[in-house]
Amino acid sequence: MGNAINNVLLDFALPSLVVCLVFLVLLKFVAPPAVRTVFKREVRSYFMSPIAYVCVVTFLLVSNGISFWFGGVVERGEADLYMSYFQYLPWFFIVVAPAVGMRLWSEEQRLGTMELMLTMPIAPWQAILGKYLAASVVLFSMLVLSFPIVLTVNYLGSPDNGVMLSGFVASLLVALSFLSITSLVSAFTRSQIVALLISIGLCLFVWLVGLQPVSDSLLKVFPSMPWISSFVSGLSVLTHFNELSKGILVSRDLVFFLSFIGFCLFGTAVGLRLNRS
Amino acid sequence: MIEVRNLSKHFGGKVAVDQLSFTVKKGEVLGFLGPNGAGKSTTMRMITGYLPMTGGSVSIGGADVVDDELTAKSRIGYLPENAPLYNDMSVEGFLRFAAELRQVPASQIKAAVDKAVETCFLQSVRQQSIDTLSKGYRHRTCLAQSIIHDPDVLILDEPTDGLDPNQKHEARELIRRMGKDKAIIFSTHILEEVDAACSRAIIIDQGRIVADGTPDELKQQAAHAGVVVARLRGLAGTGIKQELERLSECKSLEVSDSGEDIICARVDPAKGKTSEDLSSAIFRMAVDKNLTVEELRIEEGRLDDVFRQVTQSDTATKA
Numbered sequence: 001m002g003n004a005i006n007n008v009l010l011d012f013a014l015p016s017l018v019v020c021l022v023f024l025v026l027l028k029f030v031a032p033p034a035v036r037t038v039f040k041r042e043v044r045s046y047f048m049s050p051i052a053y054v055c056v057v058t059f060l061l062v063s064n065g066i067s068f069w070f071g072g073v074v075e076r077g078e079a080d081l082y083m084s085y086f087q088y089l090p091w092f093f094i095v096v097a098p099a100v101g102m103r104l105w106s107e108e109q110r111l112g113t114m115e116l117m118l119t120m121p122i123a124p125w126q127a128i129l130g131k132y133l134a135a136s137v138v139l140f141s142m143l144v145l146s147f148p149i150v151l152t153v154n155y156l157g158s159p160d161n162g163v164m165l166s167g168f169v170a171s172l173l174v175a176l177s178f179l180s181i182t183s184l185v186s187a188f189t190r191s192q193i194v195a196l197l198i199s200i201g202l203c204l205f206v207w208l209v210g211l212q213p214v215s216d217s218l219l220k221v222f223p224s225m226p227w228i229s230s231f232v233s234g235l236s237v238l239t240h241f242n243e244l245s246k247g248i249l250v251s252r253d254l255v256f257f258l259s260f261i262g263f264c265l266f267g268t269a270v271g272l273r274l275n276r277s
Numbered sequence: 278m279i280e281v282r283n284l285s286k287h288f289g290g291k292v293a294v295d296q297l298s299f300t301v302k303k304g305e306v307l308g309f310l311g312p313n314g315a316g317k318s319t320t321m322r323m324i325t326g327y328l329p330m331t332g333g334s335v336s337i338g339g340a341d342v343v344d345d346e347l348t349a350k351s352r353i354g355y356l357p358e359n360a361p362l363y364n365d366m367s368v369e370g371f372l373r374f375a376a377e378l379r380q381v382p383a384s385q386i387k388a389a390v391d392k393a394v395e396t397c398f399l400q401s402v403r404q405q406s407i408d409t410l411s412k413g414y415r416h417r418t419c420l421a422q423s424i425i426h427d428p429d430v431l432i433l434d435e436p437t438d439g440l441d442p443n444q445k446h447e448a449r450e451l452i453r454r455m456g457k458d459k460a461i462i463f464s465t466h467i468l469e470e471v472d473a474a475c476s477r478a479i480i481i482d483q484g485r486i487v488a489d490g491t492p493d494e495l496k497q498q499a500a501h502a503g504v505v506v507a508r509l510r511g512l513a514g515t516g517i518k519q520e521l522e523r524l525s526e527c528k529s530l531e532v533s534d535s536g537e538d539i540i541c542a543r544v545d546p547a548k549g550k551t552s553e554d555l556s557s558a559i560f561r562m563a564v565d566k567n568l569t570v571e572e573l574r575i576e577e578g579r580l581d582d583v584f585r586q587v588t589q590s591d592t593a594t595k596a
Binding site: 033034037038041044045048049111112113115116117118119120121122123273276277 | 322325326327328329346347348350351353355357358359361362363364365366370374375377378379380419422
């Protein structure tokens with residue numbers, strides 16, 4: 001047991017701490033003050049209201065429950081979480097990330113506070129980024145609080161913690177991509193429920209187009225143009241998640257996720273502007 | 278301080294604001310009047326840089342709202358219609374948030390919050406959560422937000438809406454006080470407010486300016502402005518009427534009440550004569566004829582008459 005805890009502390013707690021520290025340093029010294037102000041307000045608002053807690057607790061119950069009872073973490077006897085845990089995680093995020101992010105801009109529009117925020121001397125991208133980062137903190141804390149499963153696996157055997165860590169990184173990136181989709185959708189509606197449902201639909205879509213049957217059927221429809229199939233699956237979050245979560249940290253996938261998020265946040269800015277004119 | 282040139286806004290094919298131009302100088306409080314849907318809020322939203330404009334330009338102290346957005350915005354304090362607020366914050370927390378976003382230096386934030394709380398009478402709710410506030414306090418909290426950085430320009434969209442008469446009075450006093458060293462635009466459809474707080478007023482209708490001037494100048498435009506109302510007793514009504522008509526200062530008169538020994542009439546001054554000339558002539562005549570003057574006054578134009586006259590086109594086309 002002691003060994004397991006040591007492993008987990010070294011392999012997981014340390015990297016998480018480093019990520020937190022880097023994030024805080026960037027926020028404090030690099031980000032414009034307006035981003036920081038918006039971020040602080042949003043984080044406080046998340047953790048003052050029940051949303052964050054409900055989302056985190058539900059996510060933990062469901063994700064751990066499923067992998068213990070259905071995924072068979074214990075029975076498999078393999079010290080590998082891909083089959084039993086990581087392959088399910090993105091499915092939860094399809095629902096959880098929109099639930100966390102649905103209020104980002106729709107609430108702001110419904111209450112009229114968007115008018116307040118966007119008439120302050122702050123560029124729209126700063127407000128978008130600040131709010132997005134605050135919601136990211138909620139998703140990040142979900143993954144951090146998933147540590148018991150890591151402890152269990154380390155207690156049961158001696159897994160490759162590096163592979164597991166990349167599984168978490170991949171899951172976080174998928175969650176953040178889904179969150180950016182939600183941010184984009186919430187810019188177009190003042191109703192949180194509409195934002196939630198449409199975001200879930202879109203997340204499901206960008207996830208499913210990467211499934212093997214989809215690319216197979218695309219190949220059948222356009223046999224002479226195999227690039228269509230590979231283009232579509234290359235656009236899917238799933239494809240990149242699979243590569244990353246198997247422990248292959250490929251910069252191509254990282255670039256994909258970051259540009260995906262960047263694109264959606266840019267779309268949020270466009271959406272907010274379109275809404276006003 | 279505020280320069281609006283040919284400002285236009287089209288929503289789809291509908292013209293909401295049509296080539297509006299005006300300026301507001303420092304020390305001026307501009308009342309922005311107009312029927313509902315005339316384009317008041319749309320104009321204010323464009324001035325504050327919230328709505329993109331279809332045409333024209335706005336500059337705040339020389340900074341263009343589009344080209345130099347952040348500079349322009351940093352000079353403006355804005356109270357949006359309906360006073361939107363973040364319900365999950367406390368009054369103080371919200372004001373700190375606003376002060377930080379408004380780029381008040383960190384060392385001065387506390388003083389700025391204190392001052393805004395004091396100016397808007399928020400001491401008793403300072404630590405309270407915003408969602409528990411009454412409408413009046415919500416409004417004042419939002420007003421406090423707009424003045425927290427001591428801006429040169431204040432844009433207030435219906436600042437007295439939803440306040441009780443005492444609070445309305447306080448708000449007007451506040452606007453008038455602040456107007457001494459700021460440029461303020463505020464919209465309202467309560468006409469007494471224009472008298473109470475404005476140094477100038479603009480009436481807009483269907484996105485166009487239909488009247489512009491000081492409250493007194495506007496009142497002159499009322500149809501009844503300058504009419505002398507006289508109520509005289511001592512002779513039969515018809516007799517007094519003849520005496521009045523005989524005055525050279527009188528152009529025409531309209532009798533509203535006539536009895537055995539009384540008349541009440543509205544007299545129009547003749548061309549080239551002022552209302553004052555006319556009323557003193559009436560008074561001299563009454564003294565000569567030994568009449569009792571029960572009432573003698575010059576009717577001031579009323580703003581709501583002017584308002585109705587100049588915005589009638591709207592209701593006429595709808596009817």
